[in-house]
Every structure is written in structure tokens, then in C-alpha cells.
Amino acid sequence: MPPLLQIDKATIRFGGLTAVSELDLQIGRNELVGLIGPNGAGKTTAFNLITGVYQPTAGNITFDGQSIARSKPYRITARGIARTFQNIRLFPSLTVFDNVRTVFHLHLRGDVRHALWRGKGYHAEEKSIAERVRELLDIFQLGKFRDEPAKSLSYGDQRRLEIVRALAARPKLLLLDEPAAGMNATEKVELTRLIRYIRDRFQIAILLVEHDMHVVMGICERIVVLDYGVKIAEGNPDEVRVNSKVIAAYLGE
């Protein structure tokens, strides 16, 4: 069986700067992979390549058997890749409920005519969406904030809500961009547990970009290390930890 996500020699240049160079990366179904590297190594750029925010200058990206290298972000999401952002990007004026509900338009059977006619089918569908949103919110203990505007939530809750919103797209691959940023030690432990739980409960693959070594080493089965846009190491946490190139990249020689 081919891997869920396959990146072949993806390169992206911004003018003279090569942000990511000939990156090869494979992610299997239900695999938990970490992407690490020092500041400016190209981790978020790699993310943006996968999600279609940037198009690769060269190389190819295949997801679930189809090339997505030239697809628009919203199409890639519909195919099954959902993401969170390094600096939280919720829909601040929408309620917690609506933040998640908005994503369900991906699974709507009816189109805009349904919404205008407001017949039985429409109400039934909205009701089942409300039910599924409630389930998702309850799993992540966000049900009590249902009608609060997303911007009024605490930082940690906003992070969790962003993950819930991404899961509402029913992704096969979830991309988490520095989910532990700005969290204290207890919250990080909590987050680690949460990520593992998501992978097991929803049976999806997760690609994690993270600065925090404890988080990455603790949960990832495989770690890919980038430095200056080039992959310098790949392997399980124990291999990466003792890799001399990785140590050099992080600590200097």
C-alpha cells in the first residue's frame, strides 16, 4: 500500500532563497511523524507546501494516490488534509459552535438552495450537524463554551478548539503547527496525551511541527529534521537524538 502522503524532491524558492530544497517525506496511514529543526529551517514552509498555501517550484506531492502539488488549499482540505496554525487562527467573531460548524459545509449534501428553501431536508441536516458538532466539542471538553465567541476562550482552549475545528473536516492527515507554543509544562503533558488520543480515536495520521523536544520525542514514532531547508536526518527518536548532524544544527559545532 502506498504511503498516505508522499513528497518527492519538493523544492520552493522565494527569489534567491531556497526555503525548502529537495525534500523527501513519506507519511503512512495512522502514523505520527514529527518535523523539527532550528528557527528558520523551513518547517512551516514545508507545511504550507503540503496544504497548498505555496506551490512547489519543483518536485511533487501526492496524497492518497493523487497529486496535490498544484491544488488550492480548500481543495486539499476537502481531500483530507486539515491543519492548525502556529499563531492561532480561529474565526474570532463566531461562536465556538459555529467555528466547528462552518467546517461541516464540506460534508453538506444540499447546496445553497437548501439553505434558501429551508425545507425538511435542510432542518434535518442542520440538526445532524449540530449533533455531530456537539459530540466533537464534548470529546474535547469544550461543550460548555458552545455559545461563547471563540476570541473569549483562554489560550489553551483556543488551541484545542483549533484542533477540533480541523478534525471536523474529517481529515486523513492532521497537520499541527507548533501546538505546544506558549504552553506551560503541565499543558504540554496534557497536549501530548491529547495528540496520542486523537490519533487512536480518529485513526488518522498526524504530522507535527514542534520546537519542544520533550513533546516531539515523547510521542512521535518517526522524526524528520530540517536545517536550512534540507533534510539532515530521519529516524526514530532515539536515532535522531544521537545523530551528530542534528546536534550540530541545534547546538553548533
Add this chain to the structure above:
Amino acid sequence: MNIRHAKSLLLGAIALGFLASRFADKINPYWLYIFYDIGISIVMAVSLNLINGYTGQFSLGHAGFMAVGAYTSAVITNQCGEYNFFIANGIFGLALFTGGLAAALAGLLVGLPTLRLRGDYLAIVTLGFGEIIRVILQNMEQVGAARGLSVMHGWTNLFWTFGLAAITVYVVASLVNSTYGRGFIAVHDDEVAAEAMGINTTKYKVTAFVVGAFFAGIAGGLYAHSKQFLTPGGFGFMQSITFVVMVILGGMGNTIGVILAAILLTLLPEGLRMLSGIEHLPGVTEERPLSWIGDTRMIIYSLLLIGLMLTRPQGLFSYRRKGN
């Protein structure tokens, strides 16, 4: 907005408009025309609210869409003679619809550049569009150019104005309150996140422009057949601003607030005019003691706007959106 019974509310409003139009000859014509203006303002402000308020695209060209609808429908009905009640209303409905479609087409043309522009830049493009429409009309001999165009039939009545205002409110409210339509607000809140959540932001923005323009075109048709005289100058930049003010005053993305603001801002100048016409005040010997209001009416109007914006920058009517 009561979502569950939206359709019965809509039908009720249309029936009420029909009933009211039966008694129109009992209403003082001065007030009748103010009612028409209110209905037209509601259609304009609520449809603009879809673009500016909910979707967050700053359009300054709404009067341009209105002009397209007004002239299109007027040109159609001017071809027609006198008919009996039913045929006349049938033709009028068709003319309004065609005017709306023409404006929607214009909305599509303006909507497309919005894919690349946002904020102030978009505002300038839409402003330019409104001016282009005005200048084209000013130079089109077929529609009277700068001399203006007389509209033969005064077919606008309470049924059409309030029926169409109700339909506009229904369509906009139904759109944004559905799961599909939450995408408009998502685009407003964060375009990058919306795109990442599978929302085709391009399609949503163009949809907002096309639907908004369609109703502005219909409002234009109502306007044409109530005033019975069109000049290109009547659809200038200032007219667009008036509608933007209604949207801002009502609270961007708050349909009920925008309706109230449309009513208020249409009544306010008339109300001030009436104050100045009062003959006597108890305890004051002077005749027409408030006549100064008449002279400074528009200044008072502007000052009130400034005052309102300073005290209620989030809009007159407090703003809180809930899931239904």
C-alpha cells in the same frame, strides 16, 4: 432573527404588504413615499450588509448596482402602455427581476477583482466602478444622458416595496444563518484560516457581490417606479456612502440592526423637516420657532451621525451572534 419560522414570517410580511397596498389610497401620499423610501433603504442596506458586514468586503459602489437596476427596469417598462392591474404588476415584477439580474451581472464583474484586492484597495475599485456607471449613464443618449430619464409608470406600491424588503431580509438571513452561509463570516474573520478549512473564499466573495448587487438592482427598480424620474447624479458616490452608513450604524453583520438603521436614517431628515414646520410651541410667542432646524437640517443630521459613532462605534444595536 427567528430562524425556525423564517418562511412563515416571510409569507406573513408579504401578505401584510399586500393588505397595506389595498389601503394605500387612505394614506397621505407624502407618507406613502416615505414608506417607499424606507422599503428601498432596507433592501439596499440589508443587501450591502451581506457584502460589507458579513463577508467583510468593503464596497463603496452599491449605488452603482442600484443605478443599473433602476435604468434597466425603467427602460423595460417605458416600452409598455397602460394595462389592467394584473398585467401591469406582472410586467413590473418581470422588469424588477431583469433589473436585478443586470445588476447581478455587474456585481459579478466587480466581484472578480475582489479576488486580488482587500480592504482600502477594494473600496477604491468599487468606488471607481460606481463612478464609471454614473458617467456611462450620463453619456448615454438612449436613456436621456444628463437630462435624466422619465419613468412612465408609477408602479411601485407598498406590496412590492415591503414584499421585496421581506424577501431580501429572508434571503440574506437564511444565507448567513445556514452552515453553508457561515462561510461568509469565516471569510470576514480570517481568509487564510477559511481557505485552510475548505472554504472556497473566492466563490463566497463573488457570491456575496452577486447576491448583494441583485437586490440593489431590485431596489433600483423600486426607486425608479416610485420617483418616476432618474438622473445619473442620483446614484453618485454620496448615495453609496448613505447605505454604508446604514450598515455601520446598524452594526456590521447584524441584520435587524441594519434594518432599524435604514428606517432611522430615512426618517431622520424628514422628521427634522417636520420639526421645523411646527407653527407654535406652548409658551413661545414667536411663529414657527423651530424653523432654524429646516435651514440646518443636514448639519444636524451629520452631527447626530458623528455623535452616534462616538458613543456606539460597534453600531447602534448591540452585537452578539449566537448559534441557533
